[in-house]
Amino acid sequence: MNAVTDPSGDAGPPGERLIAAEGLEVAFGGRRVLEHVDITVSAGEIVTVIGPNGSGKSTLVRTLLGLQPLSAGHVWRKPGLTIGYVPQKLQVDAIMPLTVTRFLTLTGRHDRATVERALAETGVGHLADAQFHVLSGGEHQRVLLARALLRSPDLLVLDEPVQGVDFTGEAALYELIGVIARRHRCGILMVSHDLHVVMAATDRVVCLNHHICCAGTPEAVTHHPEYRRLFGARAAGALALYSHHHDHHHHTVSGAVVTPETNRPEPPHA
């Protein structure tokens, strides 16, 4: 159960450390949104932050990205770290004419072939000339993912990457995220308020409610009393779903997934 109480996880990280935060504290107008938060993400691993709405998940992400000043603690980034970011709410009004290709090249200049390759990788190669504001929920998220990939990131930061996507689409998206992590050998930090699918697609789960309640492998976290207290009845469902798949990979005694590069848990095909 060490895996559960040690917020940074117990086993050695699968790869080089990409980003590490220690003792993070963020306050808005005297109200503490985050306190004593430690978190690390290493190359090749998928870390998911789960927590109820308003638990500080997006604030944590924005702090790690350097968008939110912190009141205590510090964030270390690997020198020269490139981050691909998929923000939580990105809506383009119909009043702005913007093609998908143009959206992908807003801050970086990439040639047409590179853009099309990135879109093809996330399964939306046919949308290069579509107007951004008419995309469906799933297409929208895949375009955002392609945009993040264009930067050749060492670390992908995905804030609610399956929002607006139906349940079957969710599973496919998490599968795609797993494929991307393996192919690009990048670390992934994901934020989610849903439990079921995301936990099965994850190496390490951090359960956040202003502070870190528990952290570790998905299986270890689902057994943790703090987690069950936080999510109540929904937690049981996640456990069932996770258990259904936990045969697909093996753990060390301490709970770390063995060789995550080759033996990542499959997303459920529920």
Place this chain on the structure above:
Amino acid sequence: MPEDFLVRAALAGIGVALAAAPLGCFIVWRRMAYFGDTMAHSALLGVALGFLLGLAPTVGVILVTTGIAILLILLQQQRRLATDTLLGILSHSALSTGLVALSLMAWLRIDLMGYLFGDILAVTALDLYLVYGGGALVLATMAAIWRPLLAATVHEDLARAEGVPTLIVRLVFMLLVALVIAIAMKIVGILLITALLIIPAAAARRFARTPEQMAVMAALIGAVAVLLGLGGSFGFDTPSGPSVVVAAMLLFVLSLVPIGRRIDG
């Protein structure tokens, strides 16, 4: 041969329409219509300040409108009042303070209606230099900040995370809006400047598939509105500023009529 004052009016109006178009697009994209309106309404206070300090009215207008914009951004940090309430308070307070200040300065004899609704037919050669000099500065600066401003408009956090200096870009944009208000004041009047910013942009949306196309179309539509409005003003003896805005409105309504294949987007 049209008369000199009409040629000057047309040239000045077209110059303002060209400079206002790209800014108008961003004002529409960033949902800043009331923000722009508030800045414009404070221009009269700038005129009063200019007279009081012995500055050119243009300088006073740029100072006060920029000041109001910064004040608004600071006030938005508090959470008690919603932005539209703040805008309503600032907009009307600034306009009224300007009116009161000008009427207290009893020694001044100014054409208040001209400031409020524009006096395009009284454009001087000096005004033309101001419009084209200021307009060129606005367009050149817009071209320089176009890409980062567009990125910041689509998503501020994403742009910042990717290294765009969004705060600076936003401040520069606000200064440009102040400058356009200063040069457009004489042409359409401070009460109608927002119309010249947003109506051509809104009318251009349908004909554009990229942000740049929309800016160019807005410039064309704005210029046509100026010519139509001036023609109408001369022909029917109507006030010039409102006539230009009515022409822009008619073009906007025309842009809504489905004709043939719609360029969708």
